[in-house]
Amino acid sequence: xxxxxxxxxxxxxxxxxxxxxxxxxxxxxxxxxxxxxxxxxxxxxxxxxxxxxxxxxxxxxxxxxxxxxxxxxxxxxxxxxxxxxxxxxxxxxxxxxxxxxxxxxxxxxxxxxxxxxxxxxxxxxxxxxxxxxxxxxxxxxxxxxxxxxxxxxxxxxxxxxxxxxxxxxxxxxxxxxxxxxxxxxxxxxxxxxxxxxxxxxxxxxxxxxxxxxxxxxxxxxxxxxxxxxxxxxxxxxxxxxxxxxxxxxxxxxxxxxxxxxxxxxxxxxxxxxxxxxxxxxxxxxxxxxxxxxxxxxxxxxxxxxxxxxxxxxxxxxxxxxxxxxxxxxxxxxxxxxxxxxxxxxxxxxxxxxxxxxxxxxxxxxxxxxxxxxxxxxxxxxxxxxxxxxxxxxxxxxxxxxxxxxxxxxxxxxxxxxxxxxxxxxxxxxxxxxxxxxxxxxxxxxxxxxxxxxxxxxxxxxxxxxxxxxxxxxxxxx
Amino acid sequence: xxxxxxxxxxxxxxxxxxxxxxxxxxxxxxxxxxxxxxxxxxxxxxxxxxxxxxxxxxxxxxxxxxxxxxxxxxxxxxxxxxxxxxxxxxxxxxxxxxxxxxxxxxxxxxxxxxxxxxxxxxxxxxxxxxxxxxxxxxxxxxxxxxxxxxxxxxxxxxxxxxxxxxxxxxxxxxxxxxxxxxxx
Numbered sequence: 269x270x271x272x273x274x275x276x277x278x279x280x281x282x283x284x285x286x287x288x289x290x291x292x293x294x295x296x297x298x299x300x301x302x303x304x305x306x307x308x309x310x311x312x313x314x315x316x317x318x319x320x321x322x323x324x325x326x327x328x329x330x331x332x333x334x335x336x337x338x339x340x341x342x343x344x345x346x347x348x349x350x351x352x353x354x355x356x357x358x359x360x361x362x363x364x365x366x367x368x369x370x371x372x373x374x375x376x377x378x379x380x381x382x383x384x385x386x387x388x389x390x391x392x393x394x395x396x397x398x399x400x401x402x403x404x405x406x407x408x409x410x411x412x413x414x415x416x417x418x419x420x421x422x423x424x425x426x427x428x429x430x431x432x433x434x435x436x437x438x439x440x441x442x443x444x445x446x447x448x449x450x451x452x453x454x455x456x457x458x459x460x461x462x463x464x465x466x467x468x469x470x471x472x473x474x475x476x477x478x479x480x481x482x483x484x485x486x487x488x489x490x491x492x493x494x495x496x497x498x499x500x501x502x503x504x505x506x507x508x509x510x511x512x513x514x515x516x517x518x519x520x521x522x523x524x525x526x527x528x529x530x531x532x533x534x535x536x537x538x539x540x541x542x543x544x545x546x547x548x549x550x551x552x553x554x555x556x557x558x559x560x561x562x563x564x565x566x567x568x569x570x571x572x573x574x575x576x577x578x579x580x581x582x583x584x585x586x587x588x589x590x591x592x593x594x595x596x597x598x599x600x601x602x603x604x605x606x607x608x609x610x611x612x613x614x615x616x617x618x619x620x621x622x623x624x625x626x627x628x629x630x631x632x633x634x635x636x637x638x639x640x641x642x643x644x645x646x647x648x649x650x651x652x653x654x655x656x657x658x659x660x661x662x663x664x665x666x667x668x669x670x671x672x673x674x675x676x677x678x679x680x681x682x683x684x685x686x687x688x689x690x691x692x693x694x695x696x697x698x699x700x701x702x703x704x705x706x707x708x709x710x711x712x713x714x715x716x717x718x719x720x721x722x723x724x725x726x727x728x729x730x731x732x733x734x735x736x737x738x739x740x741x742x743x744x745x
Numbered sequence: 746x747x748x749x750x751x752x753x754x755x756x757x758x759x760x761x762x763x764x765x766x767x768x769x770x771x772x773x774x775x776x777x778x779x780x781x782x783x784x785x786x787x788x789x790x791x792x793x794x795x796x797x798x799x800x801x802x803x804x805x806x807x808x809x810x811x812x813x814x815x816x817x818x819x820x821x822x823x824x825x826x827x828x829x830x831x832x833x834x835x836x837x838x839x840x841x842x843x844x845x846x847x848x849x850x851x852x853x854x855x856x857x858x859x860x861x862x863x864x865x866x867x868x869x870x871x872x873x874x875x876x877x878x879x880x881x882x883x884x885x886x887x888x889x890x891x892x893x894x895x896x897x898x899x900x901x902x903x904x905x906x907x908x909x910x911x912x913x914x915x916x917x918x919x920x921x922x923x924x925x926x927x928x929x
Contacts, residue, residue, distance in 0.1 A: 285785050286785065
């Protein structure tokens with residue numbers, strides 16, 4: 269007993285009531301899943317699958333716009349389900365306290381979600397935490413004058429998140445229940461910010477709620493007025509409210525890999541189109557799982573001219589499927605030489621199956637600061653990677669790699685020993701300079717060990733392409 | 746998978762990244778929260794909400810930043826907020842004498858029975874501390890944070906943290922019995 273550390277003592281004390289077997293994930297997933305995607309709803313309700321099949325037929329037969337209003341798009345709000353009467357905030361409302369003004373600009377209530385747009389104005393500069401240096405475990409890879417990459421601790425900015433308010437802005441219903449945010453986005457400026465927050469649907473009969481904002485996001489706790497409460501009243505949306513139709517697209521093509529890149533939805537706006545699509549890891553080499561685009565998708569017209577486009581806001585596109593991601597672009601203008609071609613030149617991806625290992629003798633008693641310059645060349649999943657050096661740290665080791673420029677990350681394990689923390693990074697310039705730092709709670713590995721490199725991350729080149737024109741969606745031969 | 750890979754997935758909205766973090770940190774986080782809020786259900790809620798908030802805000806997360814310190818700071822903040830919003834956690838100065846008595850009674854832990862008793866006493870004694878003092882104990886001795894990191898989390902000047910920590914440390918040291926536990 270006498271060797272117990274304070275950590276162990278407190279861990280044991282709490283462990284009597286909080287067992288190792290605790291599993292919060294089901295509760296977390298349940299709360300997150302309240303925001304069901306349209307596809308999830310379809311999977312859960314076979315009848316709706318039939319409905320979408322009919323819709324798909326109508327899309328292809330050219331009458332989609334007539335019925336496509338099941339899903340609608342409101343600029344600044346996002347996609348909403350129109351199957352029930354839309355409701356909106358009766359009128360914008362502002363509350364000012366100590367010079368800080370909270371304005372609830374918009375609330376839109378649909379069958380599938382509640383969208384809140386609010387703005388904070390009047391935040392003084394000293395309400396934010398000052399930026400300063402700290403000595404946290406952040407490293408960057410730098411190339412020395414000798415041309416050797418090495419890891420060095422770098423000062424990082426202390427963001428306001430570390431010591432500041434991250435409020436749970438929620439709706440309080442008349443029965444005392446609450447509705448909490450699912451996702452959101454925002455823009456900020458020197459004295460304020462505007463947030464668009466998405467919640468689950470509010471019950472149909474509830475037309476009065478209280479918006480609760482415990483504190484002002486990003487500001488130091490206690491520095492500004494707290495516990496904001498704003499009564500809100502909703503009413504039926506006006507008949508002239510602009511809701512743009514969302515057309516589900518069911519046919520698409522891909523040149524590089526069959527069905528990897530598909531179109532999903534098209535929204536015709538006042539001055540262009542919003543086109544959404546999906547990338548799946550189908551047919552990626554090495555069983556790779558795509559994480560996202562590695563470069564912007566380029567859009568060209570039938571003459572090969574680049575079409576101006578930008579990523580839209582308010583779409584909340586996210587996939588819960590590993591290896592799949594959504595993309596979207598807002599195309600400027602409606603007069604183009606169709607069809608338009610969307611070209612994705614590459615994706616960043618995990619290669620979970622990649623592995624290579626080697627044996628190395630760290631010595632019986634490696635000293636902190638000791639460096640081994642290995643310059644050991646290896647190959648993992650077909651990519652060249654050189655273990656440049658290993659350095660003994662106080663609680664573990666750091667590794668420096670020089671890899672194929674397409675490699676953006678690699679995981680390291682020493683004798684498969686469980687570690688307490690690990691961090692990794694690259695030069696950010698696609699030069700293949702990588703580092704990995706692994707630390708241990710207890711004994712640091714020593715002696716003759718097996719070092720395994722695994723779970724590679726790399727940029728996988730395409731291209732993948734898909735064509736689209738407003739009149740029809742036709743496969744590319 | 747490592748933290749950085751999980752963060753990347755998190756930023757893509759991949760719930761697999763969240764699952765990784767939940768599996769890796771939920772026990773430690775819930776115990777840390779429990780030591781502060783002294784209520785299992787509240788501790789679980791605190792950690793659950795922190796994970797959800799991080800998932801929702803993952804787009805703002807710097808993947809080069811170590812996840813655990815950031816996450817644990819968020820848990821501590823959320824736990825302190827939970828205490829702030831709950832009348833049960835109003836400071837109880839009058840009970841400090843009880844703590845002092847308990848401290849003087851804790852003399853040795855030579856057996857598992859005594860150790861079990863001591864754990865109960867520690868738990869009871871922690872209840873008598875103010876939430877910020879409990880947070881100081883948890884951050885320094887359970888999460889092994891530096892005083893500078895603690896200052897950031899507690900939104901207090903380093904001097905205040907030193908004072909908080911000294912107060913809490915002395916109580917804890919006396920509670921555990923001088924010499925019976927190794928200092929970190």
